[in-house]
Amino acid sequence: xxxxxxxxxxxxxxxxxxxxxxxxxxxxxxxxxxxxxxxxxxxxxxxxxxxxxxxxxxxxxxxxxxxxxxxxxxxxxxxxxxxxxxxxxxxxxxxxxxxxxxxxxxxxxxxxxxxxxxxxxxxxxxxxxxxxxxxxxxxxxxxxxxxxxxxxxxxxxxxxxxxxxxxxxxxxxxxxxxxxxxxxxxxxxxxxxxxxxxxxxxxxxxxxxxxxxxxxxxxxxxxxxxxxxxxxxxxxxxxxxxxxxxxxxxxxxxxxxxxxxxxxxxxxxxxxxxxxxxxxxxxxxxxxxxxxxxxxxxxxxxxxxxxxxxxxxxxxxxxxxxxxxxxxxxxxxxxxxxxxxxxxxxxxxxxxxxxxxxxxxxxxxxxxxxxxxxxxxxxxxxxxxxxxxxxxxxxxxxxxxxxxxxxxxxxxxxxxxxxxxxxxxxxxxxxxxxxxxxxxxxxxxxxxxxxxxxxxxxxxxxxxxxxxxxxxxxxxxxxxxxx
Ligand code: ADP
Ligand code: GLC
Numbered sequence: 001x002x003x004x005x006x007x008x009x010x011x012x013x014x015x016x017x018x019x020x021x022x023x024x025x026x027x028x029x030x031x032x033x034x035x036x037x038x039x040x041x042x043x044x045x046x047x048x049x050x051x052x053x054x055x056x057x058x059x060x061x062x063x064x065x066x067x068x069x070x071x072x073x074x075x076x077x078x079x080x081x082x083x084x085x086x087x088x089x090x091x092x093x094x095x096x097x098x099x100x101x102x103x104x105x106x107x108x109x110x111x112x113x114x115x116x117x118x119x120x121x122x123x124x125x126x127x128x129x130x131x132x133x134x135x136x137x138x139x140x141x142x143x144x145x146x147x148x149x150x151x152x153x154x155x156x157x158x159x160x161x162x163x164x165x166x167x168x169x170x171x172x173x174x175x176x177x178x179x180x181x182x183x184x185x186x187x188x189x190x191x192x193x194x195x196x197x198x199x200x201x202x203x204x205x206x207x208x209x210x211x212x213x214x215x216x217x218x219x220x221x222x223x224x225x226x227x228x229x230x231x232x233x234x235x236x237x238x239x240x241x242x243x244x245x246x247x248x249x250x251x252x253x254x255x256x257x258x259x260x261x262x263x264x265x266x267x268x269x270x271x272x273x274x275x276x277x278x279x280x281x282x283x284x285x286x287x288x289x290x291x292x293x294x295x296x297x298x299x300x301x302x303x304x305x306x307x308x309x310x311x312x313x314x315x316x317x318x319x320x321x322x323x324x325x326x327x328x329x330x331x332x333x334x335x336x337x338x339x340x341x342x343x344x345x346x347x348x349x350x351x352x353x354x355x356x357x358x359x360x361x362x363x364x365x366x367x368x369x370x371x372x373x374x375x376x377x378x379x380x381x382x383x384x385x386x387x388x389x390x391x392x393x394x395x396x397x398x399x400x401x402x403x404x405x406x407x408x409x410x411x412x413x414x415x416x417x418x419x420x421x422x423x424x425x426x427x428x429x430x431x432x433x434x435x436x437x438x439x440x441x442x443x444x445x446x447x448x449x450x451x452x453x454x455x456x457x458x459x460x461x462x463x464x465x466x467x468x469x470x471x472x473x474x475x476x477x478x479x480x481x482x483x
Contacts, residue, residue, distance in 0.1 A: 003473075015043065020384040042120055044097075069087070070087035087115060090108070152185050164204075169381070183195075217403060222245055264362075267368075269393075282369075284297060298374050308378075316435050
């Protein structure tokens with residue numbers, strides 16, 4: 001029997017993306033098809049969706065959706081059904097999807113994402129004609145109020161079973177208690193086991209309390225968030241709901257990330273034609289004004305933030321160059337870090353090249369041309385850039401945490417002897433651990449047989465969605481059976 005799922009999120013590749021969340025929300029529907037799950041995605045009607053909504057059918061109209069008028073449009077995303085919440089007062093504005101051009105969060109984010117969640121709950125409990133869903137799958141805090149609406153204020157039909165996926169505990173959607181009366185919830189919802197959180201309203205917390213199942217994007221992160229250092233205040237809730245918590249590792253979309261077919265690469269290649277990567281390496285040198293050379297090029301493709309350990313990385317760049325490395329960095333984020341990386345590039349012309357900004361094709365070129373990708377995250381729920389690195393023969397050098405620990409096999413002596421290594425781990429994110437990891441990487445690069453083997457192992461590793469698509473489908477089915 002086919003199951004129907006409504007996936008609700010604030011971003012989805014290829015329509016709107018600021019990070020890995022979009023990649024996962026964009027790829028999961030196709031991964032569920034072979035397991036008999038038909039997914040519809042619900043997204044906010046940002047300006048970025050204007051092209052997708054052109055000619056779309058209006059399937060519903062709310063004269064008053066939490067105080068604003070809104071329409072629901074039916075369109076498509078990558079061949080799968082898409083519903084767009086067209087509410088211009090909330091979503092039709094310039095700037096970013098979460099805040100203004102200066103990086104300040106929109107002050108009405110509570111309203112924007114409560115409306116998204118209310119819509120999802122309407123769809124998942126029979127309040128919208130002709131729409132029926134077995135499963136409501138909410139991603140991150142922006143969608144997490146949906147199960148809370150199902151719990152406290154459902155529509156007239158049978159409510160769907162609900163799943164909340166935590167992509168990042170660091171973003172919880174906390175708002176002042178003053179917003180509570182505007183949410184359209186009964187007074188009893190403002191409770192310790194409801195939506196109340198530290199005296200205000202916690203969107204993620206509310207979702208985790210209400211959901212039938214909680215998932216996060218790797219088994220190690222599922223374990224880590226039971227502890228204060230990673231749970232960020234929600235560790236107690238996670239511990240008490242432990243039986244409902246599942247760690248399901250992300251996959252990558254092989255249609256988008258495949259070095260054999262990638263249009264962003266000057267030279268395509270496979271594990272059997274790795275020499276062809278040299279053409280891409282030369283292109284990276286040109287794009288980043290790096291000296292030509294045979295030594296390793298490290299890359300970074302990242303948000304420039306503390307989570308990603310970028311403040312420590314920037315401190316070891318002189319060492320990286322002294323050890324014989326070069327660096328091509330693509331990223332944006334914290335203004336101080338952007339300036340610090342640019343200063344390092346100015347200190348080391350020809351050795352460090354920095355591109356501040358967001359550039360999807362360039363991120364593909366870096367994976368296909370650089371030798372190793374540095375990911376020194378303090379915490380990493382899953383991480384996708386190490387998976388792209390594996391698939392592209394760009395060896396990941398990662399902090400041993402979360403999904404990084406789960407997906408990269410460290411080149412210790414035993415793993416090298418067994419021929420199974422795919423990358424380099426370091427424990428903790430300090431100057432010393434990073435310098436040591438960079439040294440180890442350069443030493444391994446200088447042993448071409450081992451290095452090639454690592455590249456090939458990574459390229460042959462199973463980092464697609466097949467296994468995890470099945471795990472999500474199994475979870476959905478188990479929730480239906482438990483009804
Ligand atoms: P997070 O979602 O925490 O930022 P992930 O590793 O899960 O980390 O996903 C990041 C995604 O964003 C990847 O697809 C990565 O390639 C992409 N990305 C990050 N920074 C940039 C950038 N500056 N330009 C292009 N793509 C980027
Ligand atoms: C978040 C996490 C990242 C994860 C992504 C997709 O942005 O920071 O680790 O890969 O979500 O699940």
